Amino acid sequence: MFIKLKTMFFMLAAITILAGCTSTKVEDNKNTDELVYATVKDINDMNPHLYPGSMSAQGMVYESLVENTEEGIKPLLAESWEISEDGTEYTFHLRKDVTFHDGEHFNAKAVKQNFEAVQNNKEKHAWIKLSDKIKSIEEVDEYTVKLTLFEVYYPTLVELSMTRPYVFLSPNDFKNGETKDGVNGFHGTGPFKLTEHKVDQYAVFEANEDYWAGVPKIKKITAKVLPAGETTLLAMQKGEVNFAFTDDRGADSINIEGINQLVQAGDYQLTRSKQMNTKMIVANSGKSESPASEKNVREAIWYAIDRETISRDIFEGAETVANSLFSINVNYADVSLKERNYDIARAKEILENAGWTISSQDSVREKGGKKLEMKLYYDSNSPSQKAQAEFIQGSLKEVGINLELNGEESTSIANRRATGDYDLLFNQTWGLAYDPQSTVAAFTSEASYLHATKGIPDAEQFYKKIEETLTTIDEEKRKLLYEDILKTVHDEAIFIPITNGNVTVVAPKNLKGISFKQTQYELPFEKMYFE
Amino acid sequence: MALLEVNNLRVWDAHTKRVIVHNTSFTLEEGKCLAIVGESGSGKSVTCRALAQLNKKSLCQDGEIHFRNERLQILSEKQMRKKRGKNFCMILQNGMTAFDPSCKIKVHLFETLKTHLNWEKKRSERKMIQAMESVNLKNAKEIMNKYPHQLSGGMLQRIMIALALALEPDIIIADEPTTALDTISQCEVMEQLRKIRLNMNCAIILVSHDLGVVRNIADEVLVMKEGKVLEKGDTPSVFANPAHDYTKYLIKTRSTISDNFIKLMERSNLVKS
C-alpha cells in the first residue's frame, strides 16, 4: 500500500515536471514581421470620440484630417485646406482614395457625421477649446468640407490633429447616428485594424492592406497586458514580448537598468525621442489652507530639489534637468526666466524670511502654530515617481518641510487635480503637439490646472490674458502674451520642473524606421520594418 | 501440547525505554480460559495485544510466543495477518468505537469473512445471520445494515462475538469485554462467551479487572501488577488460597463489597451465586 502510494506520488510529480518540459516553447518573435508590445493597461474602449481608450492603440486605427509634425501642420486625410480671411472658415479638401476598415468610403459625409457626433457630446470635450468654437460643419461636395467657427481660434489645426476626438470612425459603427453611448465596431482609416481583443489579456492589430499611404510592413502588432514592470522585462528577455515604449500615462514601469542590461545582451535596441515633455510637481496655489498656496513655500521647494541627482541617479541620465515649465524647443517658450538651481541654504533662507521658523534640527517648520506639512501624490504605477517622491521627501525634510506621500492610480490623481484636493502632485506636460497652447489653456480648465493657478495674484486678469492669447490673430501679440504668461507661472513657482522626459522605445535590434511623432502618446508603427 | 506458549515476553517503549511488561511466561491449553487480572496500568492489555503483535509500532517486544509449536516472531507481517482473525479473534472493550463509524456494520463483517474464508457476500450474510441469532441478536439482517452509532454497546459486543463465532478461531482474546456495559448486557455477553466456549471448544484469554467475571468463567488466572506476573494458577485455588499479598488484597476488597450484598440477598431467590 505504502509503496504504491509512493510510486503514485512520484509518478504524479514526474508527470507535472514532464508537462512543464514538453510545453511548447513560445514562438520566437525575433525573425518575423510581428511586434508584440507590453502595455500596463488594457487598450480599453476604442471609441475614438471618448477618452477611456489607449491613445497609442487609437493612433494606429484612427486618423485625423491633419498631422502635427516637427515642421508644422501637414496634410493627412485632408490633402489641402484653405482658411478664410477672417480666420473663422476652414475648407478641407479630402483625399479621395481612403476607405474605412469595413470598406466604407471616406468622404465629406463621413467627416460631417463624425464631427457632429463629437459636437453632440460637447461637454465631454470641454478641455479642447475648439469644441466650443465650432459653429457648423458642412459638406461642400463629396470630398470637400467646410468648418465654420464662431470666432478666430489659432490652434484649430493643431487641435484637429490630435489623436482624439476629431478623428474618423466608419459611420456604420454609429449607434443611432451617435457615438456617445458606445459604438458597434472600431473601424477607422488608419494603417492598422483591430482584429482581436481579449480584455485585460491582449489586443491584436493587423496591417490594413488597403491603407492609402501604402501597406505597413509590420503585419501584426499585439498589445499584451503586463501590469508589472519586471514581468515585462522578463517577457522581453524570453521573447514573449519584443517591444516596449513609454506608455500613455508616461508611467515608466520598466526599470532603466533592466533595459540597459537587455540592450547589452544584444537582442534589443534602445531609442529615445528628443525631449518631449517636462516632468514636474504641480503646487496647488489655490488651496488657501495649504502651505502650497504660499509663493515662498513653493519657491523653497523648488530650490530644495536636487534635480541633477534625480536626473543622474534615478533616471540614470535618460532624462535631463528641466529648469522651466517648457523647454526652449517648445513654440513660444524661448523666454528668459530666472534660474532656480539646487540651493538648500537659499530654500531655508526663503522660508525663514517668510516666517516659517524652525525650533530645532530635524523638526518641522511652523508659522502661527501651523506646521509646514503637505501631501504629495504620485502615480503608483511609476516606480521612478515613487523614488523621486521619496528623494524629494528627504530633501524637504532637510529644510524643515514635512511631506506625506500618497501613491494612487493616474485616474485618481487626475481626479484630485480636477477637484483641487491636493497640495502637490506629479504631472507632466502633454507633449510637443499640445504645448504650449493646450497646457496653457488648461490653466483655465477646472479639469486641469485651474486649482493650481487660482492662487496667482490677480488670477482673473491672468485667465483673460490666456483667452486673448488663444483667440488673437496677431502673432507678435501672441508671442508677448505667452512670454507674460510663462513668466508669471515661473515666478509664482506653481509648476516646479524636474526633468525633461522623452519617449523611450525598446525594440528588437533588427527593427528599423523607429521614429516619433509630436506627441508622446503615439508611435508611427506604420513606418517601422524589420531588416 | 499447549495451544499457546509464551516465554519471557517483554514489552518496552522504544522511545522512553520504559519496560511495560516484564518477562512474562504462561501457557494456554486447548479449550481453556485464561484470565489476566490486574488493575489499571498493570500491562494486561499490552500483554494480550503482544500475543497477536498488535501493539503500536513504538512498542517493542521480545520473548517467544509459540502457537501450535509455530514461532510467531519469525512470521512475516503477512503471515501474521492471516493468523489474526482466523486463529486469534479479538473482542474489544468498547464496541462503540470498534467499528468504522462511517460504514455500516456489515462492511467490516464481510471484509473479515472475505479475507479469511473467502466467502462471497451472500454466504457471509447467511452465516452472520446464523451467528448473530445464536448470540441472541434478533433481526440480524437489519442490524447489519446499521451504523455503529445506532446500536448499543452490548449489541456491538455481541456482534463481535458473533463474528468470532463465524470465524471459528482457536483463541478468542477478550479485552475487558464487560467493563463498558450495563449490568444486564454484561450478563448477556458473559453468557455468550461461555456458550461459544462450550460449542466450539476454543480457548479464551480474558482480560479483566472484575474478579467476579473472572471467577465466573476462567479456568486459570494470571495476576499482574505493574507489568509483572505476581501469581498464576487455576482459578479455584488462586481464589481460595491466594499466594501473593496483592492477590489477597484484591480478593479481599472485592469480597467485602459483595459479601455485604450477598448477605442482604440471602433470603431471596433473585440472585444466583
Added chain:
Amino acid sequence: MLKVDHVDKSYNNNGFFKSSSRKILEDVSFECSQGECLGIIGESGSGKSTLGRLLIGIERPERGSIMINGESIFKRKNRKSKISVVFQDYRSSINPFFTVEDAILEPLRAINIEENLAVIIDKLLIQVGLSPSYKHKYPHELSGGEAQRVCIARAISTEPSYILFDEAISSLDVSIQLQILDLLKELKNSYKMGYIFITHDIQAATYICDRLLIFKDGRVQETIPTKDLHLVESPYAKKLLKNLILF
C-alpha cells in the same frame, strides 16, 4: 433536607420545521433527609445523569421543584456551602491550572472564609487520607484515587447539607473503590451530611446507602430501604438483580 417534587425535564431537538422534545425525566419525586445516604441506581440512558445536573442546581426542570431546607436550589446563594458534588471523571474535576490547595480552598473562599486556611487544608487532607504535602501538587500529578480524595476533601470543606456523588467511584479500580467507600462512610458519621449516590453499580450502592431508588427511563421504579432489597417488586429491579455477576 432535600426534597424533589414532581420534576419533569425534556430536551428539545430544535428542528427547522418542527421542534420535537424528548422527555428525559418524568414526574420524579423523592426526599433525602439530613444524614441519610440515598442511592440512585440506573443503567446508562436512564436519565440519571440529567437528574444529577438538576440536583446540583445547574439546570432547571420544566416542572416541579427541588428544595433544600425549604428553599429552591436554583438560586445561587441557596446552594452556597449547602450543596456539593463529586463527579465520575476525576481528570476533569479539578482545574488543571489549580494546585490541590487552590482547589480545596475554592468553596471556602466562595463563602468568604479567610482565617486559618492553612490549618483547614491540612486537616482536610489528613481526613481524606492524604498527606498535607499534597497541597502543592497539580491534578495531573495525582492518581485517580488521590484525585477523587481531593474532590471529596473539597466537597466536605464547607460541611454542606448534602453531597451528590455522580458515579463518583465508577472509574476507579475495585480496591480503590472500597477505600473511597470506607472513607465516605467514616466522613458521614463525623459530619452528618446527606449523600445522594448516583451509580449503576448496585453492589457498591448497597455497601454504603441506606435507601435505594431504582431508576429507569426517567422514572422512579421503586424506592426501597437497602436492608429490604430482596423484597423488590418491580420487574425491572428483579431483572437487574438477577443479571448481576457476583463474586
Added chain:
Amino acid sequence: MRLIRNLVRDKLGITSLLFLVLVMLMGVFAPIIAPHDPLAINMPLRYASPSWEHLLGNDHLGRDVLSRILYGIRASVLWIFLALIISVCIGTVMGFIAGYYRGIVDSIIMRICDVMLSFPVYVITIAIVGILGVGLENILFAFVLMKWAWFARIIRTSVLQYIEMEYVKYARTIGLSHRSIILRHILPLTFSDIAVVASSSMSSMILQISGLSFLGLGIKAPNAEWGMMLSEAREVMFTRPELMIAPGVAIISVVIGFNFLSDSLQVALNPELRQPSKIIE
C-alpha cells in the same frame, strides 16, 4: 504554568518564542539598535553592495537596508500584533458572552459572525482600502473588523467545551459567581486555545498584509515595511535579485517562527499530542 513548562521542554517552541520576542524587542528598540536613520537618503550609495558600514547594503535611494529591516519590524510585526490583540480581545468578549450566556444573545452574535465570516478577509480589505484609501491603518482596521468574528466563534466553541468540564460544574454547584467562574476557570483555558489560534493567524496576517503592501495598498512611503521593500526590490529583481533576500528572509523567518510557536503551543496544551506514543490500556 504547565503550558510554560511544556513549552520550555519543547526546544523548537521555546526557540521560536525567544526569536519572536527578540524580533519584537528589536522593533521596539529600533531607534537604539539601528545603525543608521532608515529614512536617510544617500544617493551616492544607491544600490551599494553590503559593506561594514552598511551590513545589508543600500536600496534605490541609498538608504541603509539593515536599518529599514529593523524599523520594518514595527509595521510588519508590531502593528499587526496590536491589531491581532485588539481583534482577539473583541472576539474573546463576544465569544464569551455568546458561549457562556447562550440564548438569544448567542444567536445574535453568531449570526453576525456568520455574516462577517462570509467575506474573505482579502476581499473586505480590498473593499475597505477602496473606500477609505490606501494605508496600513486601513488594512489593519479591515483586519480587526473581520478577524474578531473568527476568534469569537473559536472562543465560543472552546467556552462551550470548557463549560461542560466537571470543575466548572462544580464551581457552579457551590454557587460561585459568573464572573469568578469565567475569570478563574474558563478564561485561563480558553486563553491557551486563543494563543494557538492567534499565533497561527498572526502568521497568515503577516503574509496577507505584506501581500497588500506589495500591491501598493499598504504602508505609505518612506516608512519601511517588508512587503513594500520586497515590492521595491521586485522592480529590480532581475538586475539586483540580492535586494529581495533581506526582506524575504525576514518575512519567512518570522512567519515560520509563528507557525512553530503555534504548533508547539498546541502540543504543549494537548497532552495527547505531547507523548511520542501513548499507551492505550
Added chain:
Amino acid sequence: MGAYIARRILITLPLLLAVSFLTFLLISFSPVEPAEVILRAQEVPLITDELIERTNEELGLDKPFIIQYFHWLISSLQLDFGNSYVKNEPVWNLVGPAFINTFKLTVASTIVIIIFSVLIGVICAVNERKMVDRWMRTILFVFTATPSYLLGAVCIYLFSVKLDLLPTSGMEGVESYILPVLVTSLGYIGIYFRNIRSAMINNLNEDYVLYGRASGLSEYTITWHILRNSLQVAVSIFCMAIPLILGGTVVIENVFAWPGLGSLSIGAILNRDFPIIQAYVLIVAVAFVIFNMISDILNAMLNPRIRNDS
C-alpha cells in the same frame, strides 16, 4: 437527509440577504460622490453641478437608501450590477469573464491541492516521524511561510527565465496555468496536508483500526477506512478552499498578469470604480456562502451521524 439539505439551504437565504446588504452598505460609506467619480473617470474635463444632478438621476442615486438597496438587489439578481464608472460598460461584462478566469485558476488549484495534500498527508501519516514525513513537513513548512508573490517571482525566474520552460504570464494555453496554480497551491497544500495527516494519525489510534488489524484485514483495507474517515474532515476544508482561493488570488493574479477578479478589483480600487468593487465583493461573498453550504451538505452526506439524525 432531504430535510437537512432543505434546512441548510433555507438557513443560507437570510445569510445571503445579510451579506448583500452589508456589501451595499459598505460601498455606500465611500466618501466620494459616485456621480462625480463617473464623470471624472470618463475623463469629462468640465463637470458642472447640472451634469452631476443629471447623472444622479440616471443612476437613481437621489432615492432613499433602502430603495436604492432593493433596486440594486433586484438588478444584481439579474446579474445587472450597473455600469462601470470607468469603462462605461455593464459591470457583468467585465466581472463575468474575470470571474471565469479566476474560477479556472481556482478550480485547477483546488484539484492540485486536493490531490497533493491527500497524497502527501497519507504518505506522511503512514510514515509518521520517519524521514519522508520530516522532510515533507519541513519543505512545506517553508513554502507556507513564503509570501506568494516572492514564491511567484522566484518561480518565474527559475522556470521561465533560467530554464525557459514556461511562459511568464498571461493565460494562453495549458502551460500558462502551471506556475500560477503551483504558487497558489503550495501554500494551501502546506496547510491542508497537515489536516489530513493529523486526521489520519488520530484515526490510526482509533479502536476500529485496532479491531480491523485484529480481524486480520489487510493494511490496504485498513488504510482505506482511515482515509475515508479522515477525508470527512478534509471534504469540508476543501470545499471552503474554493471560495478562499477565489478571494485570495489577488496577489498571484498581479504577479502572473492573470486577467481575473483580483487584477480587476485592484484596478477598480485605484480608480474608485465602486460598482465593480461592489460586484466583486458580492460575488465572492456569495460564492463563499454557497460553498460553505455545499461543504456542510457534503459533510452530512459523508457522516452517517448527521445524515440519520436529522
